[in-house]
Amino acid sequence: MTVDIFGQDCSLRDATALADWNGAQIGVLAHAARTATHLGAVLEVAPDFALAQALKGLSLLMLGRRELLPAAREACAAARAACDTALPRERRYVDALEAWLAGQPSRAIAIMEEVLTLHPCDTLAMKLSHGIRFILGDARGMRASVERVLPAYASDHPGHGYLLGCHAFALEETGAYDRAEVTGRQALWTAPDDAWGLHAVAHVHDMTGNARAGLDWLEGREEAWSQCNNFRYHVWWHKALMHLDLGQIDDVLRLYDAEVRKDHTDDYRDIANATSLLMRLELEGIAVGHRWDELADLCENRTQDGSLIFADLHYLLGLLGGERKVAAHRLVARICADGSQTDSESAQRMANPGAAVAKGLEAFGEGDYGSAFSYLSKSRDSLHLAGGSHAQRDVFERMTIDAGLRAGRWAEAEALLEDRRSRRGGAEDNFALVRRNLIATAGNKGGPRSVPAE
Numbered sequence: 001m002t003v004d005i006f007g008q009d010c011s012l013r014d015a016t017a018l019a020d021w022n023g024a025q026i027g028v029l030a031h032a033a034r035t036a037t038h039l040g041a042v043l044e045v046a047p048d049f050a051l052a053q054a055l056k057g058l059s060l061l062m063l064g065r066r067e068l069l070p071a072a073r074e075a076c077a078a079a080r081a082a083c084d085t086a087l088p089r090e091r092r093y094v095d096a097l098e099a100w101l102a103g104q105p106s107r108a109i110a111i112m113e114e115v116l117t118l119h120p121c122d123t124l125a126m127k128l129s130h131g132i133r134f135i136l137g138d139a140r141g142m143r144a145s146v147e148r149v150l151p152a153y154a155s156d157h158p159g160h161g162y163l164l165g166c167h168a169f170a171l172e173e174t175g176a177y178d179r180a181e182v183t184g185r186q187a188l189w190t191a192p193d194d195a196w197g198l199h200a201v202a203h204v205h206d207m208t209g210n211a212r213a214g215l216d217w218l219e220g221r222e223e224a225w226s227q228c229n230n231f232r233y234h235v236w237w238h239k240a241l242m243h244l245d246l247g248q249i250d251d252v253l254r255l256y257d258a259e260v261r262k263d264h265t266d267d268y269r270d271i272a273n274a275t276s277l278l279m280r281l282e283l284e285g286i287a288v289g290h291r292w293d294e295l296a297d298l299c300e301n302r303t304q305d306g307s308l309i310f311a312d313l314h315y316l317l318g319l320l321g322g323e324r325k326v327a328a329h330r331l332v333a334r335i336c337a338d339g340s341q342t343d344s345e346s347a348q349r350m351a352n353p354g355a356a357v358a359k360g361l362e363a364f365g366e367g368d369y370g371s372a373f374s375y376l377s378k379s380r381d382s383l384h385l386a387g388g389s390h391a392q393r394d395v396f397e398r399m400t401i402d403a404g405l406r407a408g409r410w411a412e413a414e415a416l417l418e419d420r421r422s423r424r425g426g427a428e429d430n431f432a433l434v435r436r437n438l439i440a441t442a443g444n445k446g447g448p449r450s451v452p453a454e
């Protein structure tokens with residue numbers, strides 16, 4: 001038996017494999033591109049290391065792609081077969097993988113929390129609980145989970161900086177913006193490659209309508225995210241959002257082409273970055289050229305996936321932007337059909353908020369803004385169950401508000417702007433200010449029925 005980088009007993013005996021396992025664990029926390037190489041090296045030397053097999057399976061599930069399910073099941077079978085030589089803590093990761101494969105990611109979270117009760121300094125378990133909660137849209141759970149283990153960490157624990165990064169993000173998502181910013185800065189001082197913590201501070205500036213401060217924060221800190229896997233596209237996306245808020249459209253499009261969409265991948269998170277940025281641009285009346293086309297091609301291939309409603313809704317944005325009405329309708333119908341089943345937590349989210357949001361987005365694409373507003377505003381209170389962050393879901397919030405304005409439902413749209421402001425700690429961005437001016441003009445002139453995009 002050995003001890004890993006986080007001070008946890010480990011059933012690995014081989015020193016080289018242990019070094020790679022430590023590299024894989026830190027890699028998960030840093031969203032590092034090198035993670036898969038380390039994990040592959042561990043499994044090459046020690047294929048009977050159940051914990052690494054379980055991490056492989058859990059990582060595959062996080063990618064939200066149906067075609068990866070067989071590989072995840074294969075990893076799970078290998079992990080289960082290796083459990084005889086695994087430690088009790090390691091076997092719990094296999095249990096978590098089995099629970100998620102059985103359609104119960106919340107059970108996987110509960111198992112990670114059981115690990116943390118006995119092993120609070122198991123930073124990998126903390127990150128997995130955090131990551132799955134993020135996918136399920138459980139911000140309060142993210143915060144409670146981190147704050148439960150924080151007191152157990154010494155300041156020199158190798159996972160401490162990454163833990164602070166997760167704390168910063170959870171604080172931001174629960175509206176504690178001042179504490180989130182300070183904690184995120186501490187995270188980066190402690191772990192210079194903590195891209196998640198760095199990005200939590202970017203979220204703070206987004207939510208508090210301070211794009212200039214956000215750009216100042218990100219400028220010169222590219223090293224923190226240049227080592228990342230595709231998460232780096234997401235940080236660039238945040239930077240592009242800041243330029244958008246400042247009206248610096250040339251910078252937005254430059255970053256979109258050179259960074260956000262540098263590689264035309266079909267990972268759902270990459271698609272989400274791209275489609276939501278293009279949609280936000282179009283809501284401001286900015287022509288985005290042919291940029292929808294390659295996204296729509298990729299999204300057409302994902303309409304029958306059905307792994308995650310968050311992914312589906314962004315595929316739908318891609319199809320609407322690319323004017324692929326048949327494929328968009330096929331996707332909406334599939335979401336509704338999946339939502340009529342109740343055998344998995346994923347299906348429950350297809351039902352609520354998925355079906356209503358999908359119908360609302362489709363109606364928006366057809367120019368039926370009254371229906372769009374009705375569907376989207378109805379699903380607003382449960383939208384967090386679609387997963388992701390406030391900043392990511394804000395594209396749907398923006399479409400809801402603009403649907404209301406385009407449908408002439410001024411008072412209701414204004415109420416949404418008011419609620420959006422209260423959810424942002426009283427701060428307002430330029431998206432909101434433009435709409436407020438429009439509503440004020442409507443009041444003065446008896447109600448013009450146009451918004452910037454029309």
Ligand SMILES: [Fe+2]
Pocket residue numbers: 199203234238389391
């Ligand atoms: Fe983000």
